[in-house]
Structure formats: structure tokens, C-alpha cells
Amino acid sequence: MDESELRAQLEQFHPVSYGWALSCCASNPMEAEDILQTAYLKILDGRARFDGRATFKTWLFAVIRHTAADERRRGWLRWARLDGYRQERDGDLQPAVRGEALEQTEREKLFREALAKLPRRQQEILHLVFYQDLTIEDAAGVMGVSLGSARTHYERGKHRLGEWLQHAEEFNESRP
Amino acid sequence: MNHDHKLRQKFQELRNTDAQRVPAFSRVARSPVPTFAIPWWRFALGVAGLVTVIFALMMKRQSVTDTQQWTALSNWRATTDELLTVSSTPWGSTISTPTDSWIENSTQTNQMRNL
Numbered sequence: 001m002d003e004s005e006l007r008a009q010l011e012q013f014h015p016v017s018y019g020w021a022l023s024c025c026a027s028n029p030m031e032a033e034d035i036l037q038t039a040y041l042k043i044l045d046g047r048a049r050f051d052g053r054a055t056f057k058t059w060l061f062a063v064i065r066h067t068a069a070d071e072r073r074r075g076w077l078r079w080a081r082l083d084g085y086r087q088e089r090d091g092d093l094q095p096a097v098r099g100e101a102l103e104q105t106e107r108e109k110l111f112r113e114a115l116a117k118l119p120r121r122q123q124e125i126l127h128l129v130f131y132q133d134l135t136i137e138d139a140a141g142v143m144g145v146s147l148g149s150a151r152t153h154y155e156r157g158k159h160r161l162g163e164w165l166q167h168a169e170e171f172n173e174s175r176p
Numbered sequence: 177m178n179h180d181h182k183l184r185q186k187f188q189e190l191r192n193t194d195a196q197r198v199p200a201f202s203r204v205a206r207s208p209v210p211t212f213a214i215p216w217w218r219f220a221l222g223v224a225g226l227v228t229v230i231f232a233l234m235m236k237r238q239s240v241t242d243t244q245q246w247t248a249l250s251n252w253r254a255t256t257d258e259l260l261t262v263s264s265t266p267w268g269s270t271i272s273t274p275t276d277s278w279i280e281n282s283t284q285t286n287q288m289r290n291l
Contacts, residue, residue, distance in 0.1 A: 007205065014201045019194045033199050040205050108193060111186050130187035162179030165186070 001050060009056050010040055016132055020061050023127040024068035027112050031071075039067040054141050061128070061142040114164045122157030125150055 001009075010017070021032035021039075039060075042048040048063045050056060115123055121143065128139035140150035 010205065011201045014204070015195055015198045018198045019191060022194060029197060033204060037204050037206075044205070108189055112190070126183070127187070130183050131191055158179065158183065161183060165179055165182055 003044060006043060006050075010043065010060070013057055013060055016057070017060060017064060019131060020127070021064050021068065023123065023131070024065055025071075026116055035064060035068045035071055038071065039064045042067065055138070058134070058138050058141050061132070061134075062144065065124070065142060065144075110168065114161060114168075118157050118160055119153075121145070121153040122160070125154045126157045126161060129154060 017036060017039075018032060021036045022029065025031040025035060039048075043050075043060075043063060050059050053059075054062075115126070118126070124143055125136070125139050128134045128142055129136060132139075134142070136150050136154055137147055139154075140147045143150060145153070
């Protein structure tokens with residue numbers, strides 16, 4: 001796959017990749033963009049190569065996930081290195097960030113918080129299955145775990161989030 | 177209780193919200209502005225040069241210090257060196273100590289005993 005093909009594929013999956021990147025960094029838009037940028041560069045530079053063993057989307061999500069994990073590990077270094085870039089870019093982002101804070105509903109915020117309280121693996125599998133419409137098998141491929149392990153995370157996460165939903169509904173119904 | 181439908185609905189809401197704030201692909205796919213644009217080999221070369229200069233300066237300083245130390249050693253004189261010259265002066269029989277009288281007295285006593 002040459003660079004123009006890669007770019008076309010990346011652009012096609014860009015919106016869903018952004019959603020996945022957000023999920024990998026606790027819904028922080030700036031961090032999600034940084035992660036996505038680093039992942040795209042890795043792919044376009046050839047440091048990450050698509051070998052066709054999985055679908056392009058699954059492979060791309062795995063690259064984004066690995067990048068997010070790397071960035072978490074060396075967060076302080078990244079912060080120092082991209083400080084200049086952040087300062088330049090923050091100017092562009094300010095209006096969007098302010099707008100999104102206003103338009104985010106309270107319910108969504110609470111749901112994101114409940115999701116963030118789950119263990120990372122459970123968050124990931126629920127996002128991949130319910131948000132990205134991947135099968136559990138594909139999600140296991142993205143997460144780099146066995147199918148059995150993915151199923152366990154999926155069931156546990158779904159159960160806990162389901163309980164939270166039920167409590168939230170009960171709370172809402174009890175309100176005058 | 178099966179929450180699949182509700183969960184899917186919730187995630188769909190998140191997806192709709194996130195879709196409104198997706199940054200432009202062209203912005204994300206461009207290279208970040210490098211704030212540390214020195215290639216690694218230039219950096220390594222610079223560090224090596226700096227280490228060499230520091231090492232050379234330290235060696236030079238060490239050599240000057242050594243010379244100064246040896247010069248200082250050859251000029252050094254202990255305060256007791258003066259005593260060495262004193263010992264050769266002919267003061268042997270001219271200095272008397274308070275205990276010399278004891279020796280004289282003891283000599284007289286011995287002579288009296290012998291008598």
C-alpha cells in the first residue's frame with residue numbers, strides 16, 4: 001500500500017479513529033488528537049506496517065491503542081517535547097473546546113464518567129463493540145488479548161455498566 | 177437483565193457528540209512543528225565535543241596544579257629547621273639549668289662520704 005492509498009484509508013476511518021483515540025485517553029480531546037497524530041505519522045513513515053492479516057480498521061485501532069499506551073508511559077517527555085506545538089495549536093482549538101463543553105449534556109457526561117470508572121480493558125471492549133460496532137473477535141484483535149479473555153471483559157463490563165444504567169434510571173424516575 | 181439496547185443507544189449518543197468535534201484530517205495528518213529539530217547524530221557530536229573540551233581543560237588544570245605543588249614543596253621550610261643550626265653553636269658549657277646545682281651538690285656529698 002503506497003502513501004496515497006494509506007492516506008485515503010486513514011481519512012476514511014478518521015472520524016471513528018478519533019472516537020477510539022478519545023476512548024484511549026479518558027475523553028481528553030487534545031490528548032486524543034496528539035495520539036492520533038503520532039499514530040498517523042507512524043503509519044505514514046512506515047514505522048507501523050499493515051500486513052493484511054486483519055482488516056485495516058482493526059489494525060489501525062491496534063496502532064492507535066499501542067500509541068496511546070506508549071504516550072501514557074512517557075507522558076512527561078511528550079509534554080515537554082510538544083509544548084511548543086501545543087501552544088501553537090491551542091489557539092486553533094480554543095473555540096471548539098469551549099463550544100463542546102457547553103453542548104455536552106449532563107447525561108452524557110455522567111455516562112462517560114461511569115465508563116471511565118471501569119477497568120481499562122472493560123472500557124476498551126465496550127467501546128469497540130457498542131461504539132465501533134466491532135465483533136468481540138475483532139475487538140480482541142485490537143486489544144491483543146485472546147477471544148476468551150475479551151469475552152470475560154465484555155461480560156463484566158456490560159454487567160457493571162448495566163447496573164449503573166439501572167441505578168441512573170431509578171434515580172431519574174424518583175426525582176419529582 | 178439485558179442492557180444491550182440501552183448501552184448501544186448511550187454509545188450512539190456519544191458517537192454523535194464526538195462526530196461533531198472531530199478535528200480536520202489534514203491538521204492531524206501533518207507533522208508536528210518540531211521544537212527539538214537537531215538530528216541525533218549532531219547532538220551526539222556536540223556532546224562528544226563538549227566532553228573532549230572539558231576533559232582537555234581538566235587535564236591542563238591538573239598539570240598546572242601539579243607544577244605548583246612541586247614548586248611549593250621545594251620552597252617549603254619547616255619552622256624547626258632553625259633548630260638544626262642552633263645545635264651546631266658552641267653553647268655547650270655556657271648554658272646552665274636550675275638542676276645543674278644538684279649535680280654539683282651531689283659531687284660534694286660524694287667527696288664528703290669518701291672522706
